[in-house]
Amino acid sequence: MDTVICEAPGKLVHTQRPRPVRAEGEVLVRVRRVGICGTDMHIYKGTQPFLTYPRVMGHELSGEVAEAPAGSDLSPGDVVYIMPYMSCGHCAACRKGKGNCCMNIRVLGVHMDGGLCEYISVPEGFVFKATGIGLDEAAMLEFLAIGHHAVRRAQVQTSQKEQSGHKALVVGVGPIGIATALFAKLRGAEVTVIDSRQPRIDFCLRELKADHGVLVGDDTRDQLSQLTGGDFYDVVFDATGAPKAMEAGFGYVGHGGTYVLISVVAADITFNDPEFHKRETTLMGSRNATPEDFKGVLAAMIAGHVPTAALNTHRAKLSELPDILPQWIEPSAGVIKALVEC
Known part of the structure; x- marks a missing residue:
C-alpha cells in the first residue's frame, strides 16, 4: 500500500x-x-x-x-x-x-x-x-475536539449572576487556538484572540465571530487591560507552544480566573507566586480529548456551527x-x- x-x-x-x-x-x-x-x-x-x-x-x-x-x-x-x-x-x-x-x-x-x-x-x-x-x-474532528476539551475543562459558560458570558482570551490562534475560540464562543463567552499574524486574527473575527483581536506587540497587556476595563479575563487559554508566551499569559488572568495550558513544550514554565495567589488563579493542563468531546464536535458540525x-x-x-x-x-x-x- x-x-x-x-x-x-x-x-x-x-x-x-x-x-x-x-x-x-x-x-x-x-x-x-x-x-x-x-x-x-x-x-x-x-x-x-x-x-x-x-x-x-x-x-x-x-x-x-x-x-x-x-x-x-x-x-x-x-x-x-x-x-x-x-x-x-x-x-x-x-x-x-x-x-x-x-x-x-x-x-x-x-x-x-x-x-x-x-x-x-x-x-x-x-x-x-x-x-x-x-x-x-x-x-x-480531532483537532477541533482538543479545543472543545479545553473549553469544557475550563467550564466556560454564560454567567447567570452577571447575565453575560465569561471573558475568554485565546493566545495563539493556529488550528488548536481557532478550535478553542470557536467552542468558547459557542458556549456564550466574549472571546478575544491574540496572535502575531494578522490574517489569523482576521479569520477568527470573520469566521468565528470573535469579539476582539489583538496583534502581539509591546503594548499587548495594555490593550487587554483596556478591553476589559482593567479586570482582565475569566479564562485564558494558551495555544502558542512558546514558553515566553505561556509565562506572559499568567498576567492576563483576572482575579478568580482560570489559566488553561493546551500547549506542551519541552521547557520549565515559571510564574510569580504572589501574583498567582493574589488572584487565586486556577491553573489547568488540557491534554488531547475524550469521546465526549468528539461527539460534541460532531453535533456542532451537524448543526452547522x-x-x-x-x-x-x-x-x-x-x-x-x-x-x-x-x-x-x-x-x-x-x-x-x-x-x-x-
Missing part, C-alpha cells in the same frame, strides 16, 4: 508497505483523509519530544470500514473517524474515565505509526461512525506530500487545516 514515512527530520519518503492484517478485536480502515497538524510539522522539523524515527505520521483520520469483527456495530463501507489516543483502559487515569491522559498512552502517528497510508488496523473501541458528516469533516469549508485551506494527494509539506510549514502559506487525500 502507498505510505509516506518520515525517515528522519526533514526527510519524507513516499514508498510501499505491506497492507496490515486485521487482528482479533480490530477494525481495518481504508484511510481516505488525513489532517496535517502542528504535531506533524514538529515531527518533520525534529522538534517533537515524544517520538523516534522512522515514523508514519498522521493522527487526524477519517476513512471507510474495510473489515470489522463479527458482531460489530461497524460494517464495511461505513464512514468513520478514529480517536487516535490508544489508551490502556486499566491505569489510574483510565479508571477515572480520563483515557486522554492515560499513563501508558500511545498516540497514532507519534508513539506508533499513524495514518499517512492507505490502510490502518486499530482496536474497535477507537473507531466511531461519522454519521451525518463527510470524510473531510470527519478528518477535522463549524465553518469546515473555511477551515480547510489546503489539500494534496498522499503521493504529493513529501514535496508539498515543506511549503505548508512556511507561515506565508497561510495554512489553517490541510487535508491529505489517500
Whole structure:
C-alpha cells in the first residue's frame, strides 16, 4: 500500500508497505483523509519530544470500514473517524474515565505509526461512525475536539449572576487556538484572540465571530487591560507552544480566573507566586480529548456551527506530500487545516 514515512527530520519518503492484517478485536480502515497538524510539522522539523524515527505520521483520520469483527456495530463501507489516543483502559487515569491522559498512552502517528497510508488496523473501541458528516469533516474532528476539551475543562459558560458570558482570551490562534475560540464562543463567552499574524486574527473575527483581536506587540497587556476595563479575563487559554508566551499569559488572568495550558513544550514554565495567589488563579493542563468531546464536535458540525469549508485551506494527494509539506510549514502559506487525500 502507498505510505509516506518520515525517515528522519526533514526527510519524507513516499514508498510501499505491506497492507496490515486485521487482528482479533480490530477494525481495518481504508484511510481516505488525513489532517496535517502542528504535531506533524514538529515531527518533520525534529522538534517533537515524544517520538523516534522512522515514523508514519498522521493522527487526524477519517476513512471507510474495510473489515470489522463479527458482531460489530461497524460494517464495511461505513464512514468513520478514529480517536487516535490508544489508551490502556486499566491505569489510574483510565479508571477515572480520563483515557486522554492515560499513563501508558500511545498516540497514532507519534508513539506508533499513524495514518499517512492507505490502510490502518486499530482496536474497535477507537473507531466511531461519522454519521451525518463527510470524510473531510470527519478528518477535522480531532483537532477541533482538543479545543472543545479545553473549553469544557475550563467550564466556560454564560454567567447567570452577571447575565453575560465569561471573558475568554485565546493566545495563539493556529488550528488548536481557532478550535478553542470557536467552542468558547459557542458556549456564550466574549472571546478575544491574540496572535502575531494578522490574517489569523482576521479569520477568527470573520469566521468565528470573535469579539476582539489583538496583534502581539509591546503594548499587548495594555490593550487587554483596556478591553476589559482593567479586570482582565475569566479564562485564558494558551495555544502558542512558546514558553515566553505561556509565562506572559499568567498576567492576563483576572482575579478568580482560570489559566488553561493546551500547549506542551519541552521547557520549565515559571510564574510569580504572589501574583498567582493574589488572584487565586486556577491553573489547568488540557491534554488531547475524550469521546465526549468528539461527539460534541460532531453535533456542532451537524448543526452547522463549524465553518469546515473555511477551515480547510489546503489539500494534496498522499503521493504529493513529501514535496508539498515543506511549503505548508512556511507561515506565508497561510495554512489553517490541510487535508491529505489517500
